[in-house]
Amino acid sequence: MIHLKKGEVDTVAVPNDPEYLALVEDLLSHPKVQEMSLYPQHGVTNCLEHCVHVSYLSYLFCTKHGLNARSAARAGLLHDLFLYDWHTYRPQKGERLHGFEHPRKALEQAAQYFSLCPVERDCILRHMFPLTLTPPKYKEGFVLMWMDKYCSLMETLRRPVMARYARQERRLERGMALAEANRQPLIEPKKRHG
Ligand SMILES: [Fe+2]
Ligand SMILES: [Fe+2]
Numbered sequence: 001m002i003h004l005k006k007g008e009v010d011t012v013a014v015p016n017d018p019e020y021l022a023l024v025e026d027l028l029s030h031p032k033v034q035e036m037s038l039y040p041q042h043g044v045t046n047c048l049e050h051c052v053h054v055s056y057l058s059y060l061f062c063t064k065h066g067l068n069a070r071s072a073a074r075a076g077l078l079h080d081l082f083l084y085d086w087h088t089y090r091p092q093k094g095e096r097l098h099g100f101e102h103p104r105k106a107l108e109q110a111a112q113y114f115s116l117c118p119v120e121r122d123c124i125l126r127h128m129f130p131l132t133l134t135p136p137k138y139k140e141g142f143v144l145m146w147m148d149k150y151c152s153l154m155e156t157l158r159r160p161v162m163a164r165y166a167r168q169e170r171r172l173e174r175g176m177a178l179a180e181a182n183r184q185p186l187i188e189p190k191k192r193h194g
Pocket of ligand 1: 079080127
């Protein structure tokens with residue numbers, strides 16, 4: 001059972017949630033993941049804190065909705081494992097800007113140090129949709145993409161990420177229901193007779 005307490009995620013670097021931690025502790029203790037704390041991300045939030053926010057909120061949503069919470073938690077923690085300060089990033093010749101490049105770089109680093117399942121790979125690679133044109137293949141990827149944008153905004157505004165989580169959760173639920181409805185024809189195709 002998960003108890004959502006306001007401020008719990010905001011005030012500590014890692015949420016005090018044993019069920020969540022059991023899924024990601026091997027990643028959290030890895031030096032390459034820890035290295036993310038050296039790089040600023042949004043506002044006063046460093047890259048590791050941002051990834052913990054995205055990972056935990058994606059985990060909460062996926063747990064509640066019967067999705068693959070383990071993959072969402074793990075991909076969330078690794079989705080920005082590019083390991084540099086993007087504020088001072090200068091693209092090399094032939095490279096595009098950080099926003100376009102970093103999902104692939106994060107995936108390459110993550111795959112180098114950890115074993116990733118297809119859901120986790122796709123979640124990391126597609127998290128910048130719609131900036132990068134290809135959408136996520138899995139629902140977990142859609143959740144992570146949404147939580148990444150929400151956390152980025154809250155961090156940039158220097159607001160606690162849990163403050164408006166309930167509202168974001170409802171928005172995401174509506175978005176997913178809409179996507180599901182669009183996937184299925186609203187009117188059943190007429191059956192052919194004879
Ligand atoms: Fe990112
Ligand atoms: Fe991110």
